[in-house]
Amino acid sequence: MFDLRSDTVTRPSPGMRAAIAVADVGDDVYREDPTTRLLEEEVAAITGKPAALFVSSGTMANQLALLCQTRPGDEVIAGRSAHVIAYESGAGAALSGVQFAQTAGEIFSAEEAARLIRQRAYYCPRTSVIAVENTHNMGGGRIFPQTNIAALGELCRREGFVFHLDGARIWNAAIATGTSVAELCAPFDSVSVCFSKGLGAPVGSALCGSRELLERALRWRKMLGGGMRQVGLLAAGARYALEHNRTRLAEDHAAAAALGARLAEIEGVTVAPVETNIVIAKLAHAEAAVARGRALGASFSAISPDTIRLVTHLDVTGPRFGDALALVTQAVREALHG
Template sequence: MIRFDFRSDTVTKPGADMRRAMAEAEVGDDVYREDPTVIRLQEMVAGRLGKEAALFVPSGTMANQIALLCHTRPGDEVICGRGAHCAFYESGAGGAWAGVQFEQTEEAFFGPDDVIERCKPRAYYCPNTSLVTVENTHNRGGGTVYPLERLAPLAEACRELGLAMHLDGARLWNAAEALGVKEDVLASPFDTVSVCFSKGLGAPVGSALAGPRALIDEAALRYRKMLGGGMRQVGILAAGALFALEHQRARLAEDHAAAQRLAEALRGVDGVTVGEVPTNIVLADVPIAAERVVEAANVRGVAFYPFGPKRLRLVTHADVVGEAFDDAVAATVDAFAEALAG
């Protein structure tokens, strides 16, 4: 039986207070834009991100896909960092629905020169580069945080080249926590921002896309409906997201501290390499097949995923960071040590 689940911060289950808030939520038909709880959530999210408006959507994937549809036309090219969620995951949706192709930079994070180098000539025989998207924190990069001082120069280059900017902020809350700034500071250079409530914040479902009111109320709303994301009495879910924002955003520092402790313990195992751990994601490199470590961990009631042939990803979150966290760390360290010794 799995006791300690480090597979993702998406595995958290709603507690009794959140469930109560959801059960008691005032609802209406959100396709008619009449759900008061959804409206309250959208206003709160727009406020926190410093944008005019926000739209509640079922998932981070849908928020990113709506952004692609809003900013691009079929045949366009999107510049993003290596391993960006919208290019690496999302089942090829960017190509299927928006009809775009991705130009990935060499690193997860990139600067103005990378954009200038990759933006195609404005010629009919080239794809039209129309959008730059940044992921913050960066999942495949290991929960890394885009350096604050690099945002303004990046935005200036995009402006000069006439490129729109989208921020995949599925874990923007973690980035803000790590930098000790408010989310709107990190969102400010971007035209649109997607955020998730169902990762470290612990809501069972839901994301939002924020941006200019005209874009959200017209294009984004239409694309959400086209993608099948128009939901009815969805205030029940929005109430979970509201609860998460109001009560669980503040505890992310605990996840980050726990990830540091876990990283430190793993660094003590011969053969394990762990880089910097800026937020709640630990990437551990081993000289053996990652699957062997996963198997040794499962036997000890610990779960995490391979993140490459010789790389493991372990994510801290509310359901694993608690009284038994020392036991979780000890069991994980034992699993790594046993797999590497064997």
């Protein structure tokens, strides 16, 4: 079965498993796990931030950013369908007591964000954070233009807001644009990154930012039960992923572009521009296409009755990708045209 539902479905490669098996470990609640500390230093250097904290998931990294940088009653501006709004079980409201103002699209300008800023009055929510997702997951892996980010960063400085990046797939944006991760992250106060998506590690994310922010995050992480002991086993997988699986993301992008092009040839299918490793296609009978795909041996998702989503990653991109491509196109063709 070719699994194109998400880049989170990858399994650790033999090389990664070998790195995990020999990882040097200690008690990370005592901050004595050498592999985790190394990973945190490396991630801080790659993102260009003073410090990084290894956490269990992208959700935890985003939620720690909110817990540390907001107060109950605050409002966070974020894009439509942002992960932090739509796919974190309502944690922003439940844990930080914040509400969200959503922009019209996934990608937004400083002007649009400025229109959402609340009047500074005691009876209004206090706008305190602008959050950007790059690349945008439900937006089809779109890259958030750096010019918009620069302008949003300026708006945040001017207004005294925190500027947060959900960079779960910032690695993809860096490879696709030929820009360093540090440059992409530079305008932000806090950045979450994931090792368990296109990079192929089994577990883990990091929150990056100032030392002071991460000291607060360390405390919150412990309160949430996220203090882990010999977690170097997981950090070793993440370190391996950073070293071996970043530049190869270009292969996933090329595969997604090929998939998008092939789907676009089918009558009745409209494919959104493919910028990284996610393909979004509109067609009638999305569920039927998914069911047909599963029966043929290629799994992908219907994200609405007329939209399918396919994600390329290191477990499907490679010598056998041609087979996956053929099965997906056959499934869509058959669902639409019998």
